[in-house]
Amino acid sequence: MLQTRRAVIKASGALGLLAAFGGALLKPGRALAARNQSAFDAKSAVDAMRALGLSNAQDSKDIQIRAPEIAENGAVVPIDITSNIPGTTAISVFIEKNPFPYTGTFDFSQGTMPYVHLRVKMGESSPVRVVAAAGGRYYTAAKEVKVTIGGCGG
Amino acid sequence: MPDPMKIRATLQGDVADVRVLMAHPMETGQRKQGDKLVPLHFIQSITAQLNGRTVFSADISQSISRNPVFAFKVTGAKAGDRIVITWKDNKGETRTDETTVRAGS
Numbered sequence: 001m002l003q004t005r006r007a008v009i010k011a012s013g014a015l016g017l018l019a020a021f022g023g024a025l026l027k028p029g030r031a032l033a034a035r036n037q038s039a040f041d042a043k044s045a046v047d048a049m050r051a052l053g054l055s056n057a058q059d060s061k062d063i064q065i066r067a068p069e070i071a072e073n074g075a076v077v078p079i080d081i082t083s084n085i086p087g088t089t090a091i092s093v094f095i096e097k098n099p100f101p102y103t104g105t106f107d108f109s110q111g112t113m114p115y116v117h118l119r120v121k122m123g124e125s126s127p128v129r130v131v132a133a134a135g136g137r138y139y140t141a142a143k144e145v146k147v148t149i150g151g152c153g154g
Numbered sequence: 155m156p157d158p159m160k161i162r163a164t165l166q167g168d169v170a171d172v173r174v175l176m177a178h179p180m181e182t183g184q185r186k187q188g189d190k191l192v193p194l195h196f197i198q199s200i201t202a203q204l205n206g207r208t209v210f211s212a213d214i215s216q217s218i219s220r221n222p223v224f225a226f227k228v229t230g231a232k233a234g235d236r237i238v239i240t241w242k243d244n245k246g247e248t249r250t251d252e253t254t255v256r257a258g259s
Contacts, residue, residue, distance in 0.1 A: 035198060035199070035213050036213070040213075075219060075220070076219045076220075077219075095217055098217055099182075099184065100215060100216070100217065101217075102215055103214065103215050103217040103218065104212055104213055104214035104215055104217075104218065105212065105213050106210070106211075106212045106226070107210065107211045107212065108210065108226075110207075110208055110209050110210070110211075111204060111207070111209035111210070111228060111229055111230060112202075112209050112210045112226050112227055112229065113169065113226075113227040113229060115225075115226065115227050116212075116224065116225070116226050117173075117223070117224060117225035118218060118222075118223075118224055119218065119219040119222065119223050120217050120218055120219060121180075121182070121216075121217055121218070121219050121220075
């Protein structure tokens, strides 16, 4: 266990350095930017959003999050996300109560519609938060997903 | 060599509806086998190209489920166009597979 931990820390240190450079130089267009390791390492959605520069996102009703109200199996929770905000270039997904909430960023700026389907792991019931980037501004919406542990009506 | 992806690209108007299934354990680094933690092993990045031009990319974490499934919609596509998808994981392993866009029914 100790060995694993050491390897992870070592890897994240090296990547973190890269991410710091990439983040500063390539903030608006995420395409081809270095992986933002500090965001992936963040243990809260707030910290992850801060690392990505998304802290000032404003609430929007134009982001549709389709996910089950109650997910019986937290290992596979299907989520469909559509942004109806004109000019959406990317969306980022955060599962607020996961140990590492930042789930990923999907870039649509080069020829895809602002839609993505993904399947995520959820450790417990949590809001699924989405941040959309459009025209240099950030918009956000969230949907609560309940996870039943054990699947026996708990 | 990791198992191949399953990719399907179906045309709806001029938009290709792409669905992909990747074979990958997506280990979170928190699961135990006996009393040892299974090391972190997950896909970190995904790109998709339409006829050689990158149209979709993603950076993802270990929160994505095992054997990841994604769907996205590529604009300006025609039947017969080539869709190439590549993933890369945290151990440097990578896999690239392709398909052609099929006309919708």
